[in-house]
Amino acid sequence: MGDLLRLARALAEALPPILYARANVIALHRLDTTLATILQVLRPYAGAPVVDRLRAAVMADDAIAYRAAYQRLSELKMLEDEARRRQDLLTRLDRVAPAWAAAVRARDGVHGRPEPPGDPAAAWLWRQLHDELDRRASVSVQELQDRIDHLTGRLYEVTAQLVERLAWAAQIRRTTPAQQQALMGWLHLHRRLGKGFSKRAAELRAEAVRTMVRAQCAVPVWIMPVNRVVDHFDPATTRFDVVIVDEASQSDVLALTALYMAKQVVVVGDDEQVSPDAVGEEAERISALIGEYLKEIPNAPLYDGRRSLYDIALESFPSHVVLLEHFRCVPDIIQFSNILSYNGRIRPLREASGVHLRPHVVPHRVAGYCDHKTNLEEAREVAALVAAMVSMPEYTGKTLGVISLVGEEQAILIDRILRQRLTPDTYECYRILCGTPPQFQGDERDVVILSLVDGPGDGPLAMRDDDRWKKRFNVAASRAKDQMWVVYSLDPARDLKPGDLRRRLIEYALNPGAFGRETELEERRAESEFENEVMRRLVVAGYRVRSQWPVGYYRIDLVVEWGDKRLAIECDGDRYRPIERLADDMDRQEVLERLKWQFVWLRGSEFFRDPERAMRPVFERLETMGIPPEGSAWPSLSPRVLLTACLPPGIGPLLAGSHIAPSRSG
Template sequence: GTIDFDVILIDEASQCDVLGLAAFALGKKVVVIGDHEQVSPYAVGFETNRVQALVDEFLDGVPNKQLYDGKTSVYDLARQAFGGVVRLVEHFRCVPEIIEFSNQLCYGGEILPLREASTSRVYPHLIAHRVRDASSDNKTNEVEALEVASLITAMCRLEEFEDCTIGVICMVGTEQAVKIDSILRRRLSATEYRRRRILCGNASQFQGDERDVVFLSLVDTARKGEMLAVRSSDEWRRVYNVAASRARDQLWVVYSMDPSHLKKGDLRLRLVSHAEQHAAQSKRAERPNVKFESGFQKSLYQKLLELGYRVLPKYLIGEFEVDFLIQGDAGTKAVVSCDGDRIVPEASVLSKMERQQTLERLGWNFLRVGASEYLVDESRAVRRLVRKLAALKIEPMVENKADAVPKAPREDLREKIFKRADMIRSRLASADKRAVAVQASG
């Protein structure tokens, strides 16, 4: 008999070459899931002239026959052949700082990051790290490879990174990935390697995959007095889009070139600049002075602090800003929205309602306090809010206002990693010198 499904789902269709079309024969309807801004099949081993000859011989009269070249994905074929594309814009994998690069690079800022930054286990989320006195040769960079391997080894020995999975994406070929993998396998046990799900490869190998922490090794350096050739093609844009969006919690951009050796429009310069900008912002991430939009908001904030609640004003959930986030014990939390304290355009009201519906769908609890109710009877409005918080098992956490003010951001782990990595590199260098001495004496 024949296999006949009602619906066939082809996931990660951006990676499927023309052979993936065979799945269409198995179902009455087909849903093709992919992203034309991600890496397409490489058609490794295909002879272009031979493929074109076969297309001309056997596909004469077939619409868009030029697309059946082995380099066009099933997703792109489906986009050309069918209408009804549904675009999904909500993003849940990366914290907002990480996905922002791809969002601006490929999606015109239309992606809605909905992952709450506080759910990340490590901080900061973006780190730009330049390796000094390094040079590239034949798609490898020995010093940069040792640097990445040392940083990962150090990370594996810090309790803050307990159970974090780790990936390395090399932006030039796979030779650098092989070198880093070789160093790591000498420094880490097989059990640790598997537990961390360590993978070293290129962007194509990571498409559809993710890790808690990802290192990007840019590899390239320029010869003295020369500029690096611009890397800005559509193919490279897709590579950088995939590579920069595989990390859930923390992304390291490790590079050896002087950014002044990169021309305007180069994707490497854009990525390094993005990482450096956010790294600088994270260093200034002490709690800012909050500017309330009304006296009502400021008064309610003060009342909640006096009651001992942990209150975060103007809190960002993904790209959405809410008036207050109130945190309870054991991870309980709720959003408090202040209503009616200012004139709001109709479009803003609709946008706020859509935002609330989106966050409620993700499990967030919303509590609303009206300005008129608060101004008429402040105590009654606060008691009503306290009862609702209690129903959500959110209780005051402290007894005084000073302790209720949110603390500064979590500890920046960079310096701890760098110090430990320096020690590891020193031991590796000493071991290499001893090995050379033994060989010489032999």
């Protein structure tokens, strides 16, 4: 019994601590296992600050540190979606802007702040624009232009060769020995026919026509006056692939024969120039023929002797091509016709600076009177002017013409006076021609003298403004290439009514630059800061610079000149030359390059980012062309341009609208 009590007492006192200790050992083992599992789970994420803190707390058995780290991990767990979103955005950003993505990922500097350092959209746009400008700047405009010029030249050359060889190959294939024999026979018949006055002329002409029927295909292109077409070709059997009629506005309805023989027709003319006059035709007889043969023809009554082939073509063919470029006359000469007949649409492209005869339009009044369509004083004065010109070195090598604006009587009178004063050799050397507007149509001279013929009367003369006279004035005023003289005996304000063509011509001759000055004022308002900045750098470098250089209808932004050498500088940029004008600008450059202009282009985007780098190709091109700086070119500039050129960048445009006047202090 005692042993049992002792055993019970021992168990009651000693066993619980033993069991408790055993339980603690088991719990400790479980905790060690759990901690080991935790460490094993955390091992792949080693390096992350919160994970390293958890591992350190576990290994140090630091419950407080573990609780803090675990709480931080819980906070991060709550941010998991945002972190995943951030990572996704960084991945997308890394594809297009890796440097920016790396800075954000590393929270480098301002990129580690909780808010963006600025407007992300604006920054992104700036970077895109910056990279695009860098890409464009890496491409040389001059190299592209040189390549375009080379390929364009090759294209023209290869195209011409291809057309020539294809044409001759086709001609050889379709020409038979019989046709070649007929062609040689036609040539011999034509030579024997001569001027057509021999006894056998009719026989030879008929045989030539019969021979031509067999020979016409042996010649790819025939060129002849309209009045000889019927003599050489049978309209019933002849068919050409293409017939081109030039100066169709001077051809009457008889020229329709040429069109009858064509599969396709090109009619070239100008309905604002002189049409056929139908001199000597019987109006009643013509009307009877129209009524008999043209009953079903639209507008049949108009097919009289005054109807030109070009007029008929305009009615028959609705589509037509208008050529607006004009290369013959200097702008001051052609501008009168441009205003009178073409509503200002003509683009004169002859550069006036290359013509040394000045002024280009000269008014000259004499005290003359008209008598039977002649004005003796004007005739003598015109003859004296021509005689003086042939004796002056300035007119050496020039061709001279005289046009009477009333009738051939005045032209004949002037010609008679001139032939009394000048030798035949002089006449031939200067190709002197005296005539009327119809006689000059299609022709030209370097210098033309217009004689208005009409003299003053008791009051204003009868109005002369109908379409027939308008065409004559248009032709007469557009024949001179370098210089046009207007010789007149009238007081335009007293002797002529407003709107009279004679008054309009005289007033234009007295002030030919009025229209151009209005246009120039408008263009000056459009000058750009870009051009001023470029000009400033060129002037400071000592070059002679001109802005808005006129080349006929066109203007060049800046021109650097030295002697007879000139470099055209075009200031290019979307602000000043929008993309919508690209095609027009390319056409414009092509025209100017045909006039032997050399260009260098400046990009506004490149210039305003790095002016020194942008100007380098300009100076290199000037050196290549042999255009040196002249020291100071400032005296040649106007005070306003000089002041603008000398001011620091950005200041000049502020004074663009100001009025420059000397100060009281001088």
